[in-house]
Amino acid sequence: MTSSLGDSLRDRRLNWPSTAIFKTISNNIDGEGLAQSVKQSIKLGLEQKNHICCSCTGDCSTNEKCECLKMAQLMEKTLGGEKIVRGQPIHNPPSDEKTIYWEKPRFVCGPRCSCRKDCSLNPIQSIDKNQPEKFEILRTDQKGFCLYAKFDAVAGTPIASFNGEMVGPREIKKDMNVYQYSLQVIANDDPFRKILSKCKSMDHEYKDQLKKAYRSSVYINPLKMGNFARMTNHSCDPNMEVLRVFQGGVSPADLRVVFIATKAIKAGDELTFNYGDDYVGQYLGTCLCDKCKEERGSRKRKIEDTTRVLRSQAKRQCN
Ligand SMILES: [Zn+2]
Ligand SMILES: [Zn+2]
Ligand SMILES: [Zn+2]
Incomplete structure (x- = not known):
């Protein structure tokens, strides 16, 4: 992270705003204010019988018995989003929908799987690795901290994950900074409930809790603990969009937020996503x-x- 302001005194790390100082985490963690059903789902999701992972030894995309592939295919069939394949951009047929990815969560292999590290169904394992080589964070007078790409990417490429503490709506309302930095990951969600209705062999108690949990609101708050993706600025014409990806199961704790390029990105481009109409209307005033x-x-x-x-x-x- 580099600060390059007109006032060199303010450039000194000691004088950075408190919002620029955080602990880096590589996965989301439980935070405050979560609905009871969310907490209960997370707890039940930790039980081995509720894990969704595979014991494949080769590549999962060619193993029809792979539990992860079955889940990825079920989501693809139910919601219409093409499954993500390692090293390949996600192909999106032209559509009039406002968002390409929000309504179409995906499933991928994760750390609990025994398949090869380069399994083609495991495209996000190393997404945030080598961050200094792939990204640059620069602070300027006009826009504050900005995230830049140091690589070229085509539309549909997974770019970075957004990590933080999972919190409930109460936490968001408490603190203006939390509100400004947090990103909603569960918003009374139909896609998740559609998927659950297709999971025939799921434990009943777990399924009931999940159905309730996905009716609630959960945010990812990266303020104290998170990763560099929190520096992503808003744009009304962004080059990334949020995709929700399950890894290891379908509990809220298995859900990850991944930014996907929605247009071609060139090295040197600023990376942005749309924070939403509420945010722009209420807090940005003059959008930069x-x-x-x-x-x-x-x-x-x-x-x-x-x-x-x-x-x-x-x-x-x-x-
Ligand atoms: Zn796999
Ligand atoms: Zn597998
Ligand atoms: Zn797997």
Whole structure:
């Protein structure tokens, strides 16, 4: 992370805002204010019988008996999102939907699986590795901290995970900083309930708790503990979108947030996602994303042009 402000005193790490200092974690952890059903689901999800993982020894995509592949295919069939394959961008048919990924969570192999590390169904295991080689975080006067790519990627490429503490809505309302940095991961979700209705052999108590849990709201708060993805700025014309990915099971604790490129990214591009209409309306005031700056610029130009026309008309009338 580098700070490059006009005022070099403020550049010193000692003088960075408290929001820039956090502990790095590579997975989400339980936090405060979660609904009882979410807590209970997480607890039951830890029981071995409720794990979804495989004991494959080769590549899972060719093993029809693989539990993870079965789950990935069930989600693909139920929700329509093509399963993620390691090293390949996700292919998205053209659609009019507002978001490409939100309604289509995926399932992938995880740390509990015994398949090869380079299993093609395990595309996000190393997503955040070699962070300094892949990403740059730079603080500027105008936009604060920004996250930049140091690589090229095509649309559909998984870019980074977003980690933090899972918290309930109460925690979000308590603290303005928490609100600004957190990202909602469960929002009274239909896709999850659709998947659950297809899981025939699931333990009944577990399924009941999960159904309730997915009716609640859960946020990922990266403020105290998280990863570099928290530095991602908002844009009204972003180049990434949130995909929710299950790993190891279908409890809220097995859910990971992964940013996927929604357009081609070039080395040097700032990485952004849309924080949502609420956020922009309520908290951004003047949005600093390139699209809004451009629009303000053209609006300003338009006003200047109109003023010029009016002035010259007035002049002509005087003559
Ligand atoms: Zn696998
Ligand atoms: Zn497998
Ligand atoms: Zn697996």
